[in-house]
Amino acid sequence: EVQLVESGGGLVQPGGSLRLSCATSGFTFSDYWMAWVRQAPGRGLEWVANTKPDGSGKYYVDSVKGRFTISRDNARNSLYLQMNSLRAEDTAVYFCAKGSLDPGVDYWGQGALVTVSS
Amino acid sequence: DVVMTQAPLSSPVTLGQPASISCRSSQSLVHSNGNTYLSWLQQRPGQPPRLLIYKVSNRFSGVPDRFSGSGAGADFTLKISRVEAEDVGVYSCMQTTHFPHTFGQGTKLEIK
Numbered sequence: 001e002v003q004l005v006e007s008g009g010g011l012v013q014p015g016g017s018l019r020l021s022c023a024t025s026g027f028t029f030s031d032y033w034m035a036w037v038r039q040a041p042g043r044g045l046e047w048v049a050n051t052k053p054d055g056s057g058k059y060y061v062d063s064v065k066g067r068f069t070i071s072r073d074n075a076r077n078s079l080y081l082q083m084n085s086l087r088a089e090d091t092a093v094y095f096c097a098k099g100s101l102d103p104g105v106d107y108w109g110q111g112a113l114v115t116v117s118s
Numbered sequence: 119d120v121v122m123t124q125a126p127l128s129s130p131v132t133l134g135q136p137a138s139i140s141c142r143s144s145q146s147l148v149h150s151n152g153n154t155y156l157s158w159l160q161q162r163p164g165q166p167p168r169l170l171i172y173k174v175s176n177r178f179s180g181v182p183d184r185f186s187g188s189g190a191g192a193d194f195t196l197k198i199s200r201v202e203a204e205d206v207g208v209y210s211c212m213q214t215t216h217f218p219h220t221f222g223q224g225t226k227l228e229i230k
Contacts (some may be wrong), residue, residue, distance in 0.1 A: 035219075037167075045159075045167065045210055047219040055211055061218045102173060103155045104214040108166040 002026040002107045004096045009112030016086050020112055022079040022096030030054070030074040033099030036081045038092035039111075046092075049081065049118070064090075086116045120144050120213055124222035130230045137198040139225045141211035146191050148215070155214040158196045160188055161224075162207040170209075171196065203229065 008020040020036070035050035049060045049070040058070050069082040077097055094112050097105035121144040147154045158171040169178045171187035174194060181229045184199040198205060206229060211222040 044224045045212070045221040047221070050219075059217055100169075100172065102153065102214075103149075104157050104212070104219075105139060106169045106172070106178065108168070110166050 002098060004107060004109030006094065006097060006109045006112035009114050010096065011117065013084055013118050014087060014116055016021050016116070017055075017082070017084045018086065018114060020081040020114070021094075022109055024077045024079065024096075024098070027070075027098065029077040034070075034072060034079045035097045035099060035105055036070060036074070036079075037055045037095045037097055037105075037108075039095070041091075043092075048094070051079075053099075057114040079115055083114070086114075088116050090114065091116045119218055120147070120216050120219050120220050122211055122213060122222040124209075124211060124225050127223060128226045128228070130228050131201045131202060132200075132202050132230045137195045137201050137205075137227060138164075139209050139227075141189075141194045141196070141222050143192040143194075144214055146212050148191065153215075154190065156187075156189070156194050157212045157214065158184075158185075159210045159212060159221075160205075160207055161210065162204075165207075167210070173197070191211060201229070203228070 003025045005023045008054040012018050036048040051058045051070045055072050067085045071080045096109040098107040122144045125140045156174050159167040160170050161167045170181050175187045186197050188195050208224040210224045
């Protein structure tokens with residue numbers, strides 16, 4: 001059974017940093033793209049970033065470029081999102097998602113809430 | 119960025135009746151490899167998204183056959199043949215043909 005479990009969310013002040021983690025199991029992590037997707041309160045889904053299976057390619061939505069960094073540790077079957085210079089508009093539930101064999105995602109974690117507020 | 123527009127944004131449906139949601143993209147979703155990467159997601163209240171349909175019309179593992187997807191190019195539809203109580207939630211289309219990947223605003227399905 002595929003499982004994705006996010007951790008590391010919380011309350012942070014504007015300009016602060018936070019690191020999200022996603023522990024995975026039930027599939028060969030190093031074979032798949034992985035992604036972070038967020039959902040602001042009461043809003044729709046927004047793609048944040050994704051990374052190739054070997055971590056060599058990383059892609060970001062414009063609004064987080066230069067502030068967020070996606071990374072992975074294939075030995076630990078884990079995905080990360082380092083978030084710096086956080087803004088109020090980054091407040092959202094952040095989902096970790098497993099890439100499918102085609103472009104896209106097929107499994108989602110439960111999400112981690114990040115609140116940016118003073 | 120590719121803009122995904124769903125209609126309606128809210129859909130009250132009677133149990134046992136069909137439901138249909140439209141999703142239109144601002145440009146064609148046909149990839150250079152000939153495939154069309156349009157998916158449908160379901161999000162029940164308080165739950166993460168769940169993949170229902172991928173590549174326009176393929177049902178994901180465990181998805182009931184009352185869900186079906188159709189369409190081509192930039193015009194797509196999700197249909198539920200007979201709505202059940204467990205289908206309540208928000209349905210979103212998602213394109214993964216072009217970077218950045220983008221989502222529709224979501225359609226809230228509720229029971230009349």
